[in-house]
Amino acid sequence: MLADAHADIPSPLDIVALAALIDGTTAGVGVLDTRLRYLYVNPALERLNGIPAAAHMGRTVSEVLPEVDAREDLMRAVLADGRAREITSSGRTPAASGTATRYWHGAYHRLEVAGRVVGIAGIVLEVKASDEDQRRLAQAQRHLNLLDTASTRIGTTLDMDTTCAELVDLVVPALADLATVEVFPRDVAPPVRPAPPGVVRLRRAALTAVPGLRGQLERFGGPGDYIDYQENSAVPRCLATNQPVVENLTSDEQLGRAAASPERVAAYRALGMHSAVIVPVAVRSRPIGVLGLVRAGDSPVFTDEDVVVARELAGRVAVDLDHARRFTHEHTIALELQRSLLSEPRPPHPHIEVATRYLPADRSVLVGGDWFDVIPLPDGRHLKAMGDVMGHGVEAAVAMSHYRSLLRLLADEELPPHRILEQLDRMVERSGLDRAATCLLAVVDRSGVLCEVSSAGHLPPVLIDPGPAGTWLGDVPAGPPLGTGFGGYRTTRLECGPGTVLFMYTDGLVERRGEDIDVSVARLSELSLPESGGLEELLDAVLERFGPGAEDDIAVMASRSRQVPGSGCVTG
Template sequence: MDLPDGDACLCGIGVEISNLRRYLDDLETAHQRLALLDAAATRVGTTLDIETTCQELVDLLTPSLADMAAVGIIEEEFTGAPPPPPGFLRLRKTRGSAPPGMEWLLRQMGGPGPYVDVPRGVATRHCLDSGRPWRGNLASDELFQKVTVDPERTKLFRAAGIHSFLIAPLIARGRPVGVILLGRAGASQPFNDDDLVTIQALADRAAISIDSARRYSYEHAMALELQRALLSEPSTPHPAVEVAARYLPAGRSVLVGGDWYDSIPVTQSRTLLVMGDVMGHGFQAAVAMSQYRSLLRTLAASGTSVDKILGEFDRQVTQLGLDRLATCLLAVMDPRAGTCTAASAGHLPPAVLRPDGGIEVLWPPAGPPIGTGLGGYESFTVRMDPGTTLLLYTDGLVERRGTDIDVSVQALQTLSLPTDGPLDDMLDTLLTHLANGAFEDDVAILAARARRP
C-alpha cells in the first residue's frame, strides 16, 4: 500500500493458524487416548472377581469417554431362576458408573431384578450377534427404543439428559461375553469415529480380563461344589468314637485346594482318621483329591497297620501315574485300648487336647509325601486318656506369611480350648482364635475323641 507522501509503504502478513490449532488438539487427544489404553492394562483386571473387574472398567470409561457407563455379562447358567424366553439372551446387570445426580438411572435401567432378557432387534443384541459396536448420536425417541428393551424407558434417558449412546460388545476368544453401554449427556459432544475405535479397543482388552474372571469363578464354584460334596460328612466312625470336622475355602485370590479328611471304622472298636492335602489348587486338585480319598478307603478295608497302609497307598499312586503329590496323616483311635497310633507322609503333626485343657503337639516320624514312590513310613503310639481329643489339620490352619511353619504349629500349644461340650463348639473356638481375616489357604480340621461310657 503506497502512503500519501510516496516515500513509504505498509505491508501486512497474515498467518492462518486454525489448521495448526486443530492439529495440536488432535495430537493431544491422541496422546490422552493412548494413555487411557495404557492405563487399562494396569487398572482393569487386577483381580479374578467379575464384579470388581467390571467396576474397574466403567470407572476407567467415565468421565474420560462417557458420562455414564454400564456393563452387562451374558448369563449362561440359570440356577434359581427360570430360563429366558426362546430367542432371548439373558444379561446380568453387573456394574455401572454415573455422575452425581444420575445414579438413579443406573438403578432403573433394564427394570427391576439382577437380569435383563434381550430380544432380537434391539441394538444391544445386534452388537452381541454381529460382534460390532453400535452408535446412536443425538438420538430420537425411535432410536432410543432400539437401545432399551422397554420402550417406556426412553423417558428415563430423556429425563437424565442423555442424547447419544455407544454400545460395544465384549468379545473374548471369539465369543461374546457381555456388552458395554455408554451414554453422553448435556453439553458433551456426540460420539465420533475416534471414540468408537478407542472404546472398542478398551472393550477388547477388558473382555479378556472379564472372561478370565468368569472362567475362574466357574472353576472355583465347580471345585468347591465337588470338594464340599466329598467332604459333606466323613464316613460314620465306630460308635465308640465321636468326630467333628470343618472345611473352609481360602479367600477369593486363591483357588480351591485338595484338602480332604475322612473317618473310617475298622476292626473291633477302632476308627481310622485321615487328613490329607493334594498339592496344587483348582478343579484338577479337587478331582485328584477324590481319587486319593477313594483309593485310601479301599486300602483301609484291609485292616492293616497305618504305616503299611501309607506304604501301599504311595506305591499304588506311583504305579497309577497320578501326577500330584499329597501329604497324608493316618491315625487309628482305639477307645478300648485307650491308644492312638499314627503315621505321617510329610503331613503336619497332630495335636491332642488333654482333659485339663493342655494342648500337646505330637511329632511322628515324617515320611515322604504320597506319590514319590519312596515309601519307608513309621508309626508311633500314644496314650489317649478318657476325655482326650485328637486334632488333625491341614497347613492352612497354621500357615502365616513370614512365620516359620514349625513356630506356627508350636503356637497351637498356647491356645485355650473348651474340653467339655460338643466337638463342634471346640472347633469354632479354635477357628476364632486362629482366624485373622480370611485364611491364606484352604483349612481342613478333624477332631475325634472317645465317647464317654
C-alpha cells in the first residue's frame, strides 16, 4: 500500500510484501534507503511519531521529526560497516504527548539484496517509566519548582518575622500539612523570663497549616509565643547536632519523645500528626532557629528527598534571617546614634510646650541631616531652630551636629535671628564644612505676641491660631543657605495671638516630584488643631496626611506657650 503511494522512490525491496509481513506488529518498524530516506513505515511507528505514513516517504528522520535526536550518524555507521547497533533517542513529536520529552530504544540493521547494500531497517520501542518512576519524577519536579519559587517569595523584606511567615506559607501545603519557624529569643526580642536549666527556649516566629488543621493551631500557641523544649526532645537534638531530625510518630512514646513537653502529646494525637521533620536554620554552623514540618492524616510520611528540600529551604532562609538580624542590629545602633545627635529638645521654660518628630525617608539609613532645637534665652525668651543639611547618612548627621553645636554657642550672644545666621554662615565657612544647610530661626519673646523669624534658604513657618485668625504661612524672605558665604539675611516680625502654635518643618514634608513647591507649601495653610488641642495629635495628623510618598527625610516641630498660673500673661 505504501509502495503505490511512492512509486517514484526506487527500491529493490518488495515493500508490499514487507508491509504484509510486519504491518500488524506492535513495534515500530521503519525502512530507510542508503540516504536515510523513509521507504516504509508500519502503522505502529506511524502512531509513535504522530505523523501519517505518507508524510514520511522520501524524507529523512530529521526532516520528519526535527525535534528528535535520532542519531543519524550511527545509522550511517550501520550502513558503512554492516554492524547492527542499538540506539537510544529522545525528543518531542507531534503525537498526543508532544509537549513532553519522549524516549525510544531502537535496533538498526543493514539491508542487503544480492550483495548490494540497499538501506537499513529499524525496530523502535518507546521507553516508558514505571508508575513509581513517574511518581518520583513528578515529585522531583515539584521540589524543583518549590526551590525555584523560594528565590522570589522568601526574603522580600528585612523583617525576621515576615521572612519566617513567607517560608511557612511556601511549604504548606507543598511540603507539609503544618509548618512552623522558631528562632532564638535573643535574635528578635528579650525573653520574657529566664529559661529553666536544661530547657531550650525558642520564640515562634511563624506558624501555618492546611485549612483542615487551622482550627487546632491555637492549642500549639501562635507567633510571638515562647516555646520551652524539654531536654532530648526533637528540637534540642536537632540544634545540638545541626542535623535534621526525622520522627515517625506512630506511638504515644514516640510522640512524647518528640514533643516540646509531655503535655503536648494529646494535642499532637488530636491533630493526627504521624511524621515530623525538624531542620536546623543556621548560618556558618551557628544556629538561628529551626524549621518544623508536620504531616498528618492521610498524607504520606516524609521521604529522604523531602528532607533534602527542607534543608535547602532552611539554608536559604537562614541567609535571609541573618541579613534581617544584622539589619535589626544596625538599625538599633543607627537609631541610638540619631537619638544622641538629635536629642529631643527640652522645653526651655515651664510654660513652653514642644512636640517633635523625625521620619527618615530611607528606613535603612536612620541618620541624616535634619535637625530641630529649642534653646532658652534670658528674660524668658527662647530660640527655636529647624535645619536641614544637604545629603543623608552619617556624614550628613555629623555635619548637622556641627551646625547645631555652633548655633547653641551663638545663641548665648543674644543676637537677633538674622545676625545669628550671619555669624553661623561665617563660622561654617571657616570650619571647612563642605555641606550647605538651610535653617529657620525664630526668637519668641516672653509676652507670647511677638516672634522674630529669619530664614537661610528654609521654607516658611506655619502659624496655627486656635482663635478666629486661623492658620497662615509666615511671610519670611529666604536668604542663601548656610555655608555659602553670601550672607544677606533679614529678620521678620510676626505677631501671634495667645496659644498660637508655631509649626516648623523640613522640605521632605512637602516636596513631591512633579509638583511645584509653592503649591505643596500652600496646602499647609489647611492645617488645624485637633479636637483634643494636643500638639502630639497635631503632628500625628500632619505625618499621616503629608508623610506618605515622601522622598526625603522629614523633621517637624510644633510649639506654643501656655499661660503662667498666677501671672495673668501668656508667653511664647
